[in-house]
Amino acid sequence: MPSFLVVEVSIKTYSEEEMVPKNIPYDYNQKKVLLREVSRYIRDHKVSSLIDIGAGDGALAIPLARKVKKYVAVEENGKNVQKLKKAGLTVIKGCFPVPVSGKYDLALVSHSIPETTELYKNFLYTVWTLLKKKGVLLVVTFKGADDELASLKKELQPGFVDADQEKFREMMSILSSFSVPAIRRVASTITSQKSKNLTELLSFLIGRTKKEREELYPKLERIVHLRYKTTQGYSFRTHHLFIFAQKQ
Numbered sequence: 280m281p282s283f284l285v286v287e288v289s290i291k292t293y294s295e296e297e298m299v300p301k302n303i304p305y306d307y308n309q310k311k312v313l314l315r316e317v318s319r320y321i322r323d324h325k326v327s328s329l330i331d332i333g334a335g336d337g338a339l340a341i342p343l344a345r346k347v348k349k350y351v352a353v354e355e356n357g358k359n360v361q362k363l364k365k366a367g368l369t370v371i372k373g374c375f376p377v378p379v380s381g382k383y384d385l386a387l388v389s390h391s392i393p394e395t396t397e398l399y400k401n402f403l404y405t406v407w408t409l410l411k412k413k414g415v416l417l418v419v420t421f422k423g424a425d426d427e428l429a430s431l432k433k434e435l436q437p438g439f440v441d442a443d444q445e446k447f448r449e450m451m452s453i454l455s456s457f458s459v460p461a462i463r464r465v466a467s468t469i470t471s472q473k474s475k476n477l478t479e480l481l482s483f484l485i486g487r488t489k490k491e492r493e494e495l496y497p498k499l500e501r502i503v504h505l506r507y508k509t510t511q512g513y514s515f516r517t518h519h520l521f522i523f524a525q526k527q
């Protein structure tokens with residue numbers, strides 16, 4: 280059994296961008312919170328070189344790049360590569376693992392860990408080689424968070440198996456073979472003014488097909504009213520795990 284530390288923190292943040300349909304109005308500040316958290320780490324640990332794997336469209340990458348002396352992005356999506364390059368960032372275009380030169384204080388894998396466990400070993404081993412001595416690998420992920428969304432899925436989808444738990448175990452097993460990882464659990468909140476919007480959002484996140492979403496809708500409507508009503512509308516918490524592993 281791998282050993283790791285868990286530190287609970289509660290920070291208001293929002294859901295993963297690509298998880299939700301664009302036409303549902305909801306309040307969303309995930310990038311802002313991720314930026315705040317990673318920036319704090321960079322400042323507190325005097326990080327001067329950063330390799331950002333799966334850097335995205337720049338919302339996080341561009342401000343992060345300004346906080347370090349040396350920043351390199353690895354990104355496979357052509358449109359995102361263009362945006363990053365336009366902002367003057369150094370970008371390696373390709374699907375990691377790809378050749379990267381140099382050694383870094385921090386390797387960031389934020390919501391870009393592969394979806395299949397078969398790819399984990401090669402991916403994580405290669406990231407590890409890019410770290411300086413005392414350098415840190417930071418994986419930010421929803422996998423393994425076992426949060427309210429996972430518990431709703433268990434409640435509403437008979438036979439639901441949380442595949443992310445297996446992915447989390449595999450990830451932790453590999454990281455634990457490198458060092459003793461530390462985990463910060465960061466609470467997220469999706470907020471909407473109307474219950475209808477949160478219900479739609481949750482039916483999208485939980486239902487796998489249109490038919491399943493339609494069947495879930497009335498149940499979720501009741502759940503949203505009963506559990507997620509707040510003085511400012513409706514809010515739903517999800518969690519990110521910030522997994523840190525330091526190279527000795």
Ligand SMILES: C[S@@+](CC[C@H](N)C(=O)[O-])C[C@H]1O[C@@H](n2cnc3c(N)ncnc32)[C@H](O)[C@@H]1O
Pocket residue numbers: 297310313332333334335336339353354355356359373374375376388389390391392393
């Ligand atoms: C969900 S976005 C996260 C962006 C940013 N890191 C963040 O946390 O806001 C994932 C990004 O990683 C990129 N990506 C995923 N797997 C990758 C890989 N193996 N190599 C390079 N880019 C990858 C995708 O193209 C996408 O732009």
